[in-house]
Amino acid sequence: MGLIDETFRVALSDLYYFKRNIIILTLTSLVTPLLYMLAFGFGVGSSVEEMDGVSYIAFIIPGVVAINTMTSSFSTISHKLMVQKRFYESFDEMLLCPVSKSALILGKCILGVLKGSICGVILLALGYLMTSDLIISPQLFGMMILSCLIFSLLGVAAGVVLPDLAWTDLFNSFVILPMTFLCGTMFSLSSVPQIVADIIWVLPLTHTSACIRAIALGRDFPWISFVVLMIYGTFFFILSWLALNRNK
Amino acid sequence: MEYIIEAEGIVLRYGDFVAVDGVDVKVKEGEIFGLLGPNGAGKTTSVKVLTTMMRPTAGRIVINSVDTQNDTVKARSMIGVVQQHYAMDMDISVRENIISRAVLHKIPYKTAKVRMMELCEAIGLTPYLDKKGNELSGGWKKKTAIVCALMHDPKILFLDEPTTGLDTQSRHMLWDIVRIFNKRGATIFLTTHYMDEAEALCDRISIINKGKIIDTGTPQELCQSIGKFTVEYDSEDGKRKYSFFHNRESAKQFFDTVSERNPIMRGTHLEDVFLEKTGRLDITSLEGVLDGTD
Ligand SMILES: Nc1ncnc2c1ncn2[C@@H]1O[C@H](COP(=O)(O)OP(=O)(O)O)[C@@H](O)[C@H]1O
Ligand SMILES: [Mg+2]
Numbered sequence: 001m002g003l004i005d006e007t008f009r010v011a012l013s014d015l016y017y018f019k020r021n022i023i024i025l026t027l028t029s030l031v032t033p034l035l036y037m038l039a040f041g042f043g044v045g046s047s048v049e050e051m052d053g054v055s056y057i058a059f060i061i062p063g064v065v066a067i068n069t070m071t072s073s074f075s076t077i078s079h080k081l082m083v084q085k086r087f088y089e090s091f092d093e094m095l096l097c098p099v100s101k102s103a104l105i106l107g108k109c110i111l112g113v114l115k116g117s118i119c120g121v122i123l124l125a126l127g128y129l130m131t132s133d134l135i136i137s138p139q140l141f142g143m144m145i146l147s148c149l150i151f152s153l154l155g156v157a158a159g160v161v162l163p164d165l166a167w168t169d170l171f172n173s174f175v176i177l178p179m180t181f182l183c184g185t186m187f188s189l190s191s192v193p194q195i196v197a198d199i200i201w202v203l204p205l206t207h208t209s210a211c212i213r214a215i216a217l218g219r220d221f222p223w224i225s226f227v228v229l230m231i232y233g234t235f236f237f238i239l240s241w242l243a244l245n246r247n248k
Numbered sequence: 249m250e251y252i253i254e255a256e257g258i259v260l261r262y263g264d265f266v267a268v269d270g271v272d273v274k275v276k277e278g279e280i281f282g283l284l285g286p287n288g289a290g291k292t293t294s295v296k297v298l299t300t301m302m303r304p305t306a307g308r309i310v311i312n313s314v315d316t317q318n319d320t321v322k323a324r325s326m327i328g329v330v331q332q333h334y335a336m337d338m339d340i341s342v343r344e345n346i347i348s349r350a351v352l353h354k355i356p357y358k359t360a361k362v363r364m365m366e367l368c369e370a371i372g373l374t375p376y377l378d379k380k381g382n383e384l385s386g387g388w389k390k391k392t393a394i395v396c397a398l399m400h401d402p403k404i405l406f407l408d409e410p411t412t413g414l415d416t417q418s419r420h421m422l423w424d425i426v427r428i429f430n431k432r433g434a435t436i437f438l439t440t441h442y443m444d445e446a447e448a449l450c451d452r453i454s455i456i457n458k459g460k461i462i463d464t465g466t467p468q469e470l471c472q473s474i475g476k477f478t479v480e481y482d483s484e485d486g487k488r489k490y491s492f493f494h495n496r497e498s499a500k501q502f503f504d505t506v507s508e509r510n511p512i513m514r515g516t517h518l519e520d521v522f523l524e525k526t527g528r529l530d531i532t533s534l535e536g537v538l539d540g541t542d
Pocket of ligand 2: 291292293332408409
């Protein structure tokens with residue numbers, strides 16, 4: 001209980017920030033996934049009959065939701081943390097407060113989880129209007145929130161490990177953006193060469209995408225992917241913890 | 249107990265570079281203590297180490313009888329820190345900044361609100377409570393940061409270059425705030441590169457240069473250490489020269505010998521002490537470059 005209490009204490013300033021900017025933050029986060037839906041769903045979708053046995057639009061909506069859990073959580077968190085660390089100096093002062101490192105890490109994730117989840121709900125609602133093949137269930141929301149948490153943890157890790165904003169931008173361009181397109185979000189991995197597929201398989205978004213799609217399309221749940229995601233989450237947590245250990 | 253901060257042999261290295269090189273600092277309870285030094289002297293680094301934001305490479309820090317490395321949490325509960333730059337979130341309001349900080353310190357919401365209002369009243373911040381950080385000018389940002397730092401009622405307030413970059417009005421306002429909180433019982437540790445600030449505000453001063461403490465004392469003691477009286481005059485090569493004397497008579501005597509060279513006799517300032525002890529920048533080499541003779 002102590003941990004949850006402290007987590008929300010840490011999150012409070014971010015929640016104030018979110019409350020002030022909820023419309024702008026949500027709309028900005030929605031632009032990219034909506035463009036993917038339009039460009040791929042209707043543009044590409046009109047010439048692709050079906051993929052993996054469902055209509056293309058039903059195939060990519062879970063993919064786009066997976067992308068959203070990553071982009072809207074990761075970039076918000078890593079950027080905000082870096083600004084608080086390098087410019088506002090408020091992060092250093094947070095380190096001096098009597099809260100545990102775990103609470104700090106989780107507390108800094110809350111903004112990402114909240115924002116990613118709200119955007120995810122909007123995207124799913126739109127998807128539901130576009131195709132009847134999607135199964136909207138509590139498990140789907142649960143999975144979505146979990147993957148927001150995992151990518152928020154990655155955001156915290158990037159925020160505390162990387163030295164400045166130039167590095168987060170670099171990380172965005174060379175890791176996050178490629179994942180967006182490659183991780184089986186917009187096309188089925190069964191159509192790429194084995195060696196490439198093996199590399200892609202290692203990336204976390206591949207598994208987020210697989211889990212969310214399986215639930216949304218009512219298929220067998222890929223437990224291996226789920227385990228891989230948990231390992232990633234734990235890894236990001238430990239990484240942040242070790243980085244914080246240097247000064248807390 | 250006499251000293252509330254006792255730091256011995258503090259060393260901090262960034263890689264190979266020694267930013268703080270064996271610093272000893274002793275601060276008495278209830279005083280305003282100044283760490284005075286030029287840019288890059290190691291003031292910020294010293295503050296970060298003293299406030300447990302950074303672990304020293306070597307050395308020991310005791311705050312109010314608590315070793316900061318043994319019981320960091322307890323030590324932290326006794327200090328408040330205002331860092332050199334903004335030290336607050338710019339995208340939320342003053343009130344939200346203060347309350348968030350209080351909540352992090354586990355102060356009950358009601359108590360926090362009362363304390364916030366009381367502190368803000370004391371320094372005239374109340375009308376600005378609902379302004380966002382980026383709508384405030386420098387002085388008000390600093391005020392906010394100070395209230396944030398005082399929410400958990402620390403015994404010691406650290407201020408790292410609190411007036412750097414502020415206009416004259418805000419500077420004097422900030423000095424008054426420091427005095428107000430000092431009167432209310434807080435020990436103040438501040439850093440500055442302004443001599444007049446150290447002189448006007450601090451009970452005792454340590455001069456730091458290149459990571460080392462050069463001298464410590466009250467402003468008067470420091471001035472006396474080189475001589476209470478200063479005679480400045482033009483030297484033959486056109487530069488201004490300074491001589492220091494312990495009594496008025498010898499100063500006057502010297503003054504008469506240089507009466508042809510625009511002499512001024514005056515009391516010694518901290519600035520003189522500082523320059524004497526850290527060394528004036530020599531412009532001879534520069535002149536050489538300008539003449540093209542070097
Ligand atoms: N993170 C860092 N890495 C390497 N060198 C640093 C770092 N921070 C400060 N320094 C160096 O340490 C010295 C002291 O810095 P600082 O404590 O900020 O000085 P001051 O606050 O007195 O201006 C400077 O020479 C500065 O360049
Ligand atoms: Mg500094």
